Each structure stands twice: as C-alpha cells, then as structure tokens.
Amino acid sequence: MVRDLLTDFKGPGFIWQLVVLAACLLVAWGLSRPVAGRLRTAFESRGFALRFAMASLQKSIFPLLGGLLVLAARFGLEWVMPVSVLRLALVPLFGIAFLYGVFYVLRRVLSANGKLSHMLGFLEKVVTTLVWVGMILYVFGVLNEVVAWMQAVQFSIGASKVNLASMLAGFVWILVTVLVAMWFGSFLEERLTGARSLDNNLKVVLIRLSKALLLLVSVLLSLSLVGIDLTVLSVFGGALGVGLGLGLQKIASNYVSGFILLLDRSLRLGDMITVDKFTGSVAQIRTRYTVVRHGDGETLVPNELLVSQVVQNHSFSNTNVRVAVRVQAAYSADPERVLEVLLSCVKDVPRVLAEPAPAAFLVSFADSGIEYELGCSIGDPQNGKLGVQSALNRAIWRRFRDEGIDIPYPQRELRMLEPVAQNVQPGPPSGVLPRQAPDPVE
DSSP: OHHHHHHHTTSTHHHHHHHHHHHHHHHHHHHHHHHHHHHHHHTTTSOHHHHHHHHHHHHHHHHHHHHHHHHHHHHHHTTTSOOHHHHHHHHHHHHHHHHHHHHHHHHHHHEETTEEOHHHHHHHHHHHHHHHHHHHHHHTTOHHHHHHHHHHOEEEETTEEEEHHHHHHHHHHHHHHHHHHHHHHHHHHHHHHHOSSSOHHHHHHHHHHHHHHHHHHHHHHHHHHHTOOGGGHHHHHHHHHHHHHHTOHHHHHHHHHHHHHHHHTSSOTTOEEEETTEEEEEEEEOSSEEEEEETTEEEEEEHHHHHHSOEEETTSSOSOEEEEEEEEEOTTSOHHHHHHHHHHTTTTOTTBOSSSOOEEEEEEEOSSSEEEEEEEEESOGGGOSHHHHHHHHHHHHHHHHHHTOOOOOOOOOOOOSSOOOSSOOOOOOTTOOOOOOOOOOO
C-alpha cells in the first residue's frame, strides 16, 4: 500500500482521491451526529455500565460510516482512477471502528454498579496496541511474513506440537467467546432486572445460573475451536473433587447456601434481619456472602451462617417492627395517669403507625419506682429504630416534667440507731485480748 501510494503521488489522480476521501468523511460526519444523538438520548436514563459502554459505541459510528462510504467509492472509482489513497484510508477507518466496538463489549462486561474494573484500562491498552500494530503490519505488507514466522515457531506439549500462531489464535478465540458470553450475560441481567413480574430472589438465581452456564459453554466451545480434546477436563474434575474434599468445603458450602437462601425465599433483598450481633437490611446476596447494611456500615455475613444459625427476620411476613422503651415513675404517681401520659407521648413522634395502635403497660414494681413500657410499631425498619426510641424518650421526659411525675433513681439512706459517745477511748477490736504490760525486772 505504501509503494502504491508513492507511485500515485506523482500522478494527477492523487488530488482527486483526496477530494473523494474528504467528501466521504464529511458525509459520514454529518450522518453520524444524529445517530449518536439518538443513542445518547435513548440510553441517558439507563444504568452506568450501559451509558459508559454506549459512549464507545457512539465514537465508532463515524469511522464505520466513513469506512463504508470510502469502500463504496473505492470499488466505484477503481475503473477510472487510481484508488491507493482510498485503500489506505480503509485500514484505519475500519480498524478504529473495530477498536471502539471491542471497547463497547469490554466496558459493557467489566463495568457495573457505578464502578470501573481495574482490568478494564489494562485490556483497552493491550487491545489498542495489538490493533494498531496489526494495521501497521498490514499497510506495509509484512503481516503475512509475521504470521509465517509465528507458525514456524513450534513448542512440544506432551506428544503434540503446537506453534506460536495457533497458541495466539486459541487465546484470541477463548477471549472472544468469554467476552461474548459475559456481554450476553450482562444483557440478560438487565432484562431480568427490569422484569416486574419476577420475584427479586428469582431474578438473582436466574442471573447467576445463566452467567455460569454461558461461561461454561463459551469455555467448552473455545477449547473445541482451538482443537483441545475435552476429555482432558476429567483430570481437572478429579483435582476439583480432591480440592473440595481437602480444603474448599467452606467455599462450596457458602456457594450452595447462597442458592438455598434465594430459592427458599427465607431472605429477600431489603429484609431487616438480626444475625449474630448484627442488625440491618439485606443489601445484596452474593455467591459467598450476604451484605447486611446498618448504621455502622456494611457487614459481610457468610451464607453458611445464615443457613445454619438462627436468623431473626423482622420483615419476613410484614415490614411492621415493634419499638418499645421502658421508664420508671415514682410510687407517688397514679399508675393510670402515668399510662395516659405515656400514650400521649406517641402522638408527636414521626414514623409511628396508627395500626396496630400504641400501647402502654405497667411492667413491674422495682426497688426505686414502678416500671412502665411504651410500645408502638413502625413500617420502615430499614431506616433504623434508634431514632424512634430517642424521640419517644425525649417526649416522655418532657411530658413527665410538665405533669410533675418524678423519674426515680437509686438512693441510699444511712440511719444512726444510737448516739455516738463523746471522748471515749477506742477499745480493741472485738475478739482481740488487750495487750499485757511486761513484768518489771527485779
């Protein structure tokens, strides 16, 4: 291509090729703007991963349209004028379009939940380098020689021989099939997440099973395309079984427990649970652990713990959770009046439900006063109970102060039963004989 370009540079057709190339690129630029605008508008309200990937797809529209127009101009004008410039322009145009297409798949697969994978930047740099090196080798006409040299470099693996070209082709096939499987899995995840007729737990199960099945099929297909006998996987299966028997029981148990939690629906996303010493809402149910979100942050609870131990689900049948506070009042206060005052304290507290109605109880007769309990229900346990308890305690303190009801606290009283004698020499302790004076020396 470079030799043909230098040859045509001396002829009059070189200028006309530049004019045709500029016209094709100008038309492609005009056509790509409305298409890119429609894509931007259509996916503006979608998730981060899809919007981030669509940015690469929008950039590929202009070189793709430009390459198609230049390709049509090349075949249409090759009978009347040289087309070396147009042939050379096709390489970077289609190469850049292919590059942004690969970026779209990588970003669609490796970016999710508003975060970018650390591997994404590295893979984009590797793909960019390989594509540009391939285009340069193709332009200078040495790509076939490089491929022949790679085929000549051979390695012995057991009884078979493989060359460098076949190994690189196998790696590319495996990478392509896995990326396509992951891309289709992300597309399926988006569809299942948007389905309103499916339960949230069922969505998670279907997403995980579909992704695992797609990855398995892609690996098996890529190995078959490379020419590797699938019977060698039996060795891997035996090694996996030995590993599970020796030290991977916990990992396998957590993985299976995660599917059990999702299938039996004992836990759902958003449920308020108490496990061990942690209380919070279920944010995610992952393969190995469950994320429990609470006021102090997020706790990663192994799935096996949620299956084998007692878990208190505050919102299993309904989302109503009871909140109770206890307070003592002096014995001098009328219990009936205290119960009325306690019920009145609930009126000004937000988040308290009218049904079931709040209730106040006389719990016990304590040492310092009578103990009462005020209970009510809230419908949003994911926002925590401490705020409601604090509001109830402050309302009780204000109403008790206004009503003149004392909140007792422990007191100790010392009583002197007999007056203390004045100017009395202290005697020896009880049970100790007085010390005798020594006999005088004769």
